[in-house]
Amino acid sequence: MNFHIFRLFHIILLAVFIFHDSCYSDEAGNYGFMKDATSAPKLSHFDYIIIGGGTAGCALAATLSQNATVLVLERGGSPYDNPTASDINNFANTLLNITPNSWSQLFISEDGVFNSRARVLGGGTVINAGFYSRAEEDFVAEAGLERDEVEAAYEWVEKKVVFEPPVKGWQSAFRDGLLEAGVSPYNGFTYEHIVGTKFGGTIFDPDGRRHTAANLLEYANPNTIVVYLHASVHKILFTITGNQRPKAYGVIFQDANGVSYKAELATQDSIMSEVILSAGAIASPKLLMLSGVGPAAHLAAYGVNPVIVDQPMVGQGMSDNPMNPVFIPSPEPVEVSLVQAVGITKFGSYIEGGSALSVSISLTRSFFDGVLKLLKKTKLPTQSISKFFKTLDLTLNVTTKAGVMIQKANGPLSRGHLELRNTNPDDNPSVTFNYYKDPEDLNKCVEGLSTIIKVIDSKGYSKYKYPAPSARGLLNLILALPTNLRPRHITSTFDLQQYCIDTVMTIYHYHGGCQVGKVVDNNYKVLGIDALRVIDGSTFLKSPGTNPQATIMMLGRYMGQKILRERIAFQGKEEET
Incomplete structure (x- = not known):
């Protein structure tokens, strides 16, 4: 039997990106307050300036606009300009499209793993796999969030962008295999994070159209909000007076033509006007550094002045x-299908799956060209991978008839760091994640893959696999393919631990860099600075639930509500005096 290794290779090219963890309707996107940055005045004033119109930023902005003036600065364009690009059938093509003005920006970590950053209104919810599942109870408790307020914030998001998925043959067989493999009990359809097997929500509607964080702007007050697209923030501005703490008072941003603009807080003497970073785990810590907030010696080495x-x-x-x-x-x-069923194991591995994706040949070539260009900026070896890409035959059929199952290690405990590579705010910084450095993460991977092997070999899944090769054989095939830029260690004895290390990919759930208790306090205020907060996944100590988008949108709504309550209380006290 011919197992079509060439087809398997193309499945991998797609699945590298399947789980990148927002949008289309006839009414959505006709926002009169959404403009190109070229139309901005040279100087403007707002109560709140939000840097990043992504997963958290859209929810936050829509909420704050109910009782304040809000400016959103988004470096990317509008997802409504090409609505079919976010349909489920175009998922892989959109994610792989890394041309200069595309919604997806490729970056390669120093670990040799391909990753992607969103640059579009709605952020990662425009290019991810759409799975929607709430955080575990422990995450909410450890974050110090009020349970009732969290519930209300989730529901606010869900009314606008979340659907129950239409479960068909492959996802049903995957569910049956998970249960047969011992990932029980079966919890049916639920948004909650519960040990066992379940179906979660999706931001794809029954017609396969994506709904994203950008749709949450339908909640906004159109009279008090402005969203500038293609607005790249270059610096946060601070006032420093005597021995007082530095205070954020505005930002400098540029349009696509390189023209600079300034936006300032409307009432700089008030504690109720703020700059809020919601640019994500890569851009938020980088922009803090470029603005003079970070390790002093590192900033000085790149000419950032003043610190x-x-x-x-x-x-x-x-x-x-x-x-x-x-x-x-x-x-x-x-x-x-993208992610619908998920197995939440007791040992800390989450198991997800998808089926039957496809990608255009031209975009595959574009992706490879982008990889080679970025490799020149890293410390990674380029010769062997460059030779492989240049000799690749891209005339093969890339339509898949296959499924993919993945394991994601919860947490994780392994940590890395982000550093400047240059002072261009739109370039990728240098990022090291240290995948599987912690032995507990590696153990989760081994147990997760062992469970996947049981699922593949289960009676419930048997319809969708050939009698041979074995599940172990399928794993062996992947070692020969360029799923990342890491070296392979092929030995006579199959080693699941080494397999985990050699074939690791991203699930696009990166976080950290501005963590609570280390860079921001429990109210997400930057330590040592007034009028500046960070509200996005960069503040997380671990990734919430199986997939973080639900919780990031919730956090934007939750903190927006909290800030508004503080604002109203402050206004009441001012009126009394």
């Missing part, structure tokens, strides 16, 4: 949940 606060923890604690895949060619047709 506002010597804060050595900025950029530290970077984590990315490691993912390892298994691809299973199917003798039967399979539906196009």
